[in-house]
Amino acid sequence: MDTTSERRPVDRRKQVLEAAARSFAAFGYKATTMDRVAKTAGVGKGTIYTFFSNKEELFEQIVKDLIGELKAVAERTLDPALPFADNLLRILQQVLAYRDRHGLIVKLSQEVKEFGTPMATGGLEAVERSIIAYIAGHVTEAIDKGEIRSVDPALTAYMMLKMYLALTDMGRHLHEPLDADEVLANFRLYCLEGLAVG
Amino acid sequence: MDTTSERRPVDRRKQVLEAAARSFAAFGYKATTMDRVAKTAGVGKGTIYTFFSNKEELFEQIVKDLIGELKAVAERTLDPALPFADNLLRILQQVLAYRDRHGLIVKLSQEVKEFGTPMATGGLEAVERSIIAYIAGHVTEAIDKGEIRSVDPALTAYMMLKMYLALTDMGRHLHEPLDADEVLANFRLYCLEGLAVG
DNA sequence: GAAATGACCAAATTGTTATTTTGGTCATTT
DNA sequence: AAATGACCAAAATAACAATTTGGTCATTTC
Numbered sequence: 001m002d003t004t005s006e007r008r009p010v011d012r013r014k015q016v017l018e019a020a021a022r023s024f025a026a027f028g029y030k031a032t033t034m035d036r037v038a039k040t041a042g043v044g045k046g047t048i049y050t051f052f053s054n055k056e057e058l059f060e061q062i063v064k065d066l067i068g069e070l071k072a073v074a075e076r077t078l079d080p081a082l083p084f085a086d087n088l089l090r091i092l093q094q095v096l097a098y099r100d101r102h103g104l105i106v107k108l109s110q111e112v113k114e115f116g117t118p119m120a121t122g123g124l125e126a127v128e129r130s131i132i133a134y135i136a137g138h139v140t141e142a143i144d145k146g147e148i149r150s151v152d153p154a155l156t157a158y159m160m161l162k163m164y165l166a167l168t169d170m171g172r173h174l175h176e177p178l179d180a181d182e183v184l185a186n187f188r189l190y191c192l193e194g195l196a197v198g
Numbered sequence: 199m200d201t202t203s204e205r206r207p208v209d210r211r212k213q214v215l216e217a218a219a220r221s222f223a224a225f226g227y228k229a230t231t232m233d234r235v236a237k238t239a240g241v242g243k244g245t246i247y248t249f250f251s252n253k254e255e256l257f258e259q260i261v262k263d264l265i266g267e268l269k270a271v272a273e274r275t276l277d278p279a280l281p282f283a284d285n286l287l288r289i290l291q292q293v294l295a296y297r298d299r300h301g302l303i304v305k306l307s308q309e310v311k312e313f314g315t316p317m318a319t320g321g322l323e324a325v326e327r328s329i330i331a332y333i334a335g336h337v338t339e340a341i342d343k344g345e346i347r348s349v350d351p352a353l354t355a356y357m358m359l360k361m362y363l364a365l366t367d368m369g370r371h372l373h374e375p376l377d378a379d380e381v382l383a384n385f386r387l388y389c390l391e392g393l394a395v396g
Numbered sequence: 397g398a399a400a401t402g403a404c405c406a407a408a409t410t411g412t413t414a415t416t417t418t419g420g421t422c423a424t425t426t
Numbered sequence: 427a428a429a430t431g432a433c434c435a436a437a438a439t440a441a442c443a444a445t446t447t448g449g450t451c452a453t454t455t456c
Contacts, residue, residue: 012399012400033446033447033448034447034448034449035446035447035448038401038402043400043401044400044401044402045401045402045448045449046399046400046401046402046449046450046451047399047400047401049448049449049450050399050400053449054448054449055447055448055449116311129371129372132371132372151387154372154373155368155373155384156388158364158368158371158372158373159361159364159365159384159388162360162361162364163357163360163361163364163388166356166357166360166361166364167357170353170356173327173330173356175352175353175356186353186357189349190354190357190361190388190389191388210428210429228438231417231418231419232418232419232420233417233418233419236430236431241429241430242429242430242431243419243420243430243431244420244421244422244428244429244430244431245428245429245430247419247420247421248428248429251420252419252420253418253419253420397456398455398456399454399455399456400453400454400455400456401451401452401453401454401455402451402452402453402454403450403451403452403453404449404450404451404452405448405449405450406447406448406449407446407447407448407449408445408446408447408448409444409445409446409447410443410444410445410446411442411443411444411445412441412442412443412444413440413441413442413443414439414440414441414442415438415439415440415441416437416438416439416440417436417437417438417439418435418436418437418438419434419435419436419437420433420434420435420436421432421433421434422430422431422432422433423430423431423432423433424429424430424431424432425428425429425430425431426427426428426429426430
């Protein structure tokens with residue numbers, strides 16, 4: 001749209017975005033103050049409001065950027081030569097590992113549990129929706145190619161994510177946590193084999 | 199152990215349990231006071247402490263009773279003549295419907311979301327564990343009878359509950375909520391068909 | 397004169413203290 | 427011996443003061 005990065009003495013918008021990304025990841029949504037973002041970005045507070053109409057909009061842009069990173073990770077992991085099932089597992093693994101390592105996600109999760117900050121909840125939901133939408137796209141492709149049965153792509157993607165998360169998140173239940181290989185094997189068992197053609 | 203219900207002018211223990219069950223269901227854990235329970239039960243406060251050493255123990259007994267009710271619902275639903283898959287679906291449907299209609303569960307869920315009361319969390323977890331354990335028992339049976347593959351019963355029961363809940367709880371996601379038939383059909387698709395022998 | 401700024405303000409958050417409520421006890425009553 | 431409710435320390439809540447925060451805008455900067 002309007003990426004004026006021709007070479008300018010200072011790209012204040014970029015400075016703001018970087019400072020905000022660091023602050024949201026380090027302190028969460030509510031503990032991030034516009035004053036500190038301005039200070040960290042080396043910019044007057046009023047300047048932030050020339051790019052973003054308020055704190056919420058700034059935060060939403062940070063989340064959008066993160067979703068972009070996740071998509072990039074997925075695209076980098078995708079190998080068109082591989083069958084759907086293998087790509088699905090590789091992508092889930094890579095994307096969710098990246099997600100769990102990303103400071104912003106970790107901090108927002110903690111903030112939701114501790115304070116229930118609505119903005120943090122919203123951010124995490126946006127990330128989850130984008131992952132589901134991305135998987136749904138590949139499910140659609142796989143259906144077209146006849147690799148899996150004809151199922152509702154959005155519902156299937158939703159179930160796949162939930163199942164994968166259930167497997168990785170078994171901490172508090174009878175079992176001790178599953179290691180990566182066990183997660184993969186069980187995901188195949190509970191999800192993919194039920195979808196196999198024929 | 200010590201069920202002295204020979205016929206006594208008043209069974210104070212029972213009165214306390216009934217008053218407590220009503221109060222926990224109506225007001226949740228923290229908003230239930232021992233004073234009110236005593237008053238409602240028509241009993242002196244000190245009397246409660248002759249049966250239960252503290253509020254937590256009283257609450258745990260109420261939860262145990264609820265779990266007993268859930269087991270009764272399950273047993274009533276179980277039809278030994280039917281194959282495993284049918285019984286599983288019927289039981290999940292009946293038990294979770296009962297659970298969602300039970301005032302105590304509904305209230306505790308709300309309390310967890312609103313205040314994060316640890317006792318409420320613990321109570322809900324106990325209910326969930328008991329459901330998983332109950333299903334796991336039937337999974338074991340089904341394996342012995344050769345009705346399903348040889349899988350880890352506890353893990354499978356856990357996954358079954360999570361999948362069923364994911365299907366019933368799709369409110370906030372793309373789709374509008376699924377009706378009962380759709381839930382059943384999709385549960386078969388995503389879970390059972392992957393487990394079918396052969 | 398357009399872009400950038402920070403002092404400024406109402407509203408929200410946090411810190412503090414006073415008041416009330418609650419879980420649990422135990423001397424007294426039944 | 428079983429039941430009770432006045433009683434108490436500790437915890438929760440209310441009431442209020444002090445601080446912080448998101449957002450604005452008159453002024454400054456280039």
